[in-house]
Amino acid sequence: MPDQVVALGAVTVLGVLEQAYFSLQVIYARRKYSVSPPATAGPPEFDRIFRAQANCSEYFPIFITVLWTSGVFFSQGLSAVCGLLYLYGRLSYFRGYSESAQGRLAPLYFCAQVLWVLIGFSSVGVLLTFCRVYLDVDLVQELCSALDLL
Amino acid sequence: MPDQVVALGAVTVLGVLEQAYFSLQVIYARRKYSVSPPATAGPPEFDRIFRAQANCSEYFPIFITVLWTSGVFFSQGLSAVCGLLYLYGRLSYFRGYSESAQGRLAPLYFCAQVLWVLIGFSSVGVLLTFCRVYLDVDLVQELCSALDLL
Amino acid sequence: MPDQVVALGAVTVLGVLEQAYFSLQVIYARRKYSVSPPATAGPPEFDRIFRAQANCSEYFPIFITVLWTSGVFFSQGLSAVCGLLYLYGRLSYFRGYSESAQGRLAPLYFCAQVLWVLIGFSSVGVLLTFCRVYLDVDLVQELCSALDLL
Numbered sequence: 001m002p003d004q005v006v007a008l009g010a011v012t013v014l015g016v017l018e019q020a021y022f023s024l025q026v027i028y029a030r031r032k033y034s035v036s037p038p039a040t041a042g043p044p045e046f047d048r049i050f051r052a053q054a055n056c057s058e059y060f061p062i063f064i065t066v067l068w069t070s071g072v073f074f075s076q077g078l079s080a081v082c083g084l085l086y087l088y089g090r091l092s093y094f095r096g097y098s099e100s101a102q103g104r105l106a107p108l109y110f111c112a113q114v115l116w117v118l119i120g121f122s123s124v125g126v127l128l129t130f131c132r133v134y135l136d137v138d139l140v141q142e143l144c145s146a147l148d149l150l
Numbered sequence: 151m152p153d154q155v156v157a158l159g160a161v162t163v164l165g166v167l168e169q170a171y172f173s174l175q176v177i178y179a180r181r182k183y184s185v186s187p188p189a190t191a192g193p194p195e196f197d198r199i200f201r202a203q204a205n206c207s208e209y210f211p212i213f214i215t216v217l218w219t220s221g222v223f224f225s226q227g228l229s230a231v232c233g234l235l236y237l238y239g240r241l242s243y244f245r246g247y248s249e250s251a252q253g254r255l256a257p258l259y260f261c262a263q264v265l266w267v268l269i270g271f272s273s274v275g276v277l278l279t280f281c282r283v284y285l286d287v288d289l290v291q292e293l294c295s296a297l298d299l300l
Numbered sequence: 301m302p303d304q305v306v307a308l309g310a311v312t313v314l315g316v317l318e319q320a321y322f323s324l325q326v327i328y329a330r331r332k333y334s335v336s337p338p339a340t341a342g343p344p345e346f347d348r349i350f351r352a353q354a355n356c357s358e359y360f361p362i363f364i365t366v367l368w369t370s371g372v373f374f375s376q377g378l379s380a381v382c383g384l385l386y387l388y389g390r391l392s393y394f395r396g397y398s399e400s401a402q403g404r405l406a407p408l409y410f411c412a413q414v415l416w417v418l419i420g421f422s423s424v425g426v427l428l429t430f431c432r433v434y435l436d437v438d439l440v441q442e443l444c445s446a447l448d449l450l
Contacts, residue, residue: 001151001301001304001372002372002373002425002429003429003432003433004151006373006426006429006430006433006434007430009369009372009373009422009426009429010426010430012365012369012422013366013419013422013423013426015365016362016365016366016369016419016422017419019362020362036401037351037401037404038344038347038348038350038351038397038401039347040351044188047188047189048188050188051187051188051190054358058204058207060361060362061214061361062166062169062170062210064361064365065162065165065166065214066163066166069159069163069166072151072152072159073152073156073159097188101186101187101188104187119163119166119167119170122159122162122163122166123163125152125159126156126159126160126163129152129153129159130156130157130160133156134156151301154301194338197338198338200338201337201338201340208354208357211360211361211364212316212319212360215312215315215316215364216313216316219309219312219313222301222309223302223306223309247338251336251338254337265320269316269317269320272309272312272313272316273313275309276306276309276310276313279302279303279306279309280307280310282303283303283306284306
């Protein structure tokens with residue numbers, strides 16, 4: 001089993017390392033701007049870094065979930081590529097947001113688009129598997145036959 | 151492997167779509183009540199929608215985790231049904247909380263109960279598997295034999 | 301399949317129960333210090349409990365992710381032991397933070413160290429599997445042969 005999902009595992013470990021990097025940035029920002037826990041608000045520079053990390057953390061479980069459903073039910077290779085694009089987008093988002101609220105927008109839209117692609121892959125993969133397992137219908141084959149008839 | 155967990159995969163994808171819907175509602179509310187990031191506080195109407203989404207996001211990883219442990223170690227069918235009930239409960243919660251802090255309570259209790267059922271299923275499933283694998287004891291069979299003796 | 305990951309399943313269920321315990325503590329604190337939702341700020345005693353739970357929730361998906369990647373790609377037994385240590389650390393963190401902001405530090409560092417060990421295990425496991433599957437190189441065997449030659 002591990003052999004068939006190792007590319008997903010690799011992207012997952014990279015994603016965890018990225019989250020660790022974001023968490024460290026918040027710790028540095030807490031020191032730099034003297035915002036001690038449990039406080040979560042400070043100067044705008046701190047707030048942006050804090051919110052950037054919070055937003056990345058919030059989306060991390062969604063990302064891991066769709067990465068794996070897409071990889072297991074649709075295609076490991078395509079999912080892993082999308083996963084790498086998403087992680088790159090999140091890094092740009094974090095850096096952009098750290099500089100200005102405006103700077104977060106472009107990479108945020110990019111990340112959202114990659115997530116939608118992974119959601120689309122997952123939906124198609126789950127639907128095809130569902131029809132094959134429970135309805136005994138192979139939609140891919142049906143489609144190919146239909147195209148042959150044309 | 152995917153064939154044996156496709157119902158869990160389907161509930162998972164639905165759950166992700168629901169989270170995407172909640173996130174969009176927060177974006178609309180940010181525009182409507184003019185609360186620009188990184189600010190997270192605004193009029194009570196905005197605060198309720200923001201907290202509703204934050205609460206759903208916070209519980210999403212717990213939900214996905216128990217959905218899968220329950221489905222893999224106990225019963226895929228029962229877990230998928232509980233998963234659908236939970237997602238329905240979360241939708242009611244989000245809508246109720248958007249209207250009033252009071253309106254969140256009934257669906258929140260319902261969601262908590264469904265989560266406890268999934269935790270119960272997971273615990274029983276893991277315990278039975280654990281005894282079978284590490285202690286070589288089949289608790290279900292032992293119980294049936296004991297009942298036969300009565 | 302479930303048989304080979306049951307120890308990971310057991311640690312996962314324990315982790316979910318611990319999160320449920322933390323959530324209940326926040327509910328009790330909300331009543332005790334009269335902080336009604338959607339408000340999330342109150343006296344420092346409440347803020348500390350609220351932030352302790354928020355921090356544990358934020359790290360829960362990371363923990364579950366590395367527990368499983370480490371368990372599947374490296375070693376189930378070692379991962380499960382690290383998982384138990386992490387859950388114990390989180391309990392100490394929650395209790396320490398409830399009493400004082402200072403009290404959270406020692407267990408927080410402990411939890412971070414355990415997470416880094418799990419990330420290390422995951423990285424090594426994924427790397428070895430990756431080389432074996434895609435490059436047809438068994439790094440462990442290569443290393444043993446190299447050591448034999450010395």
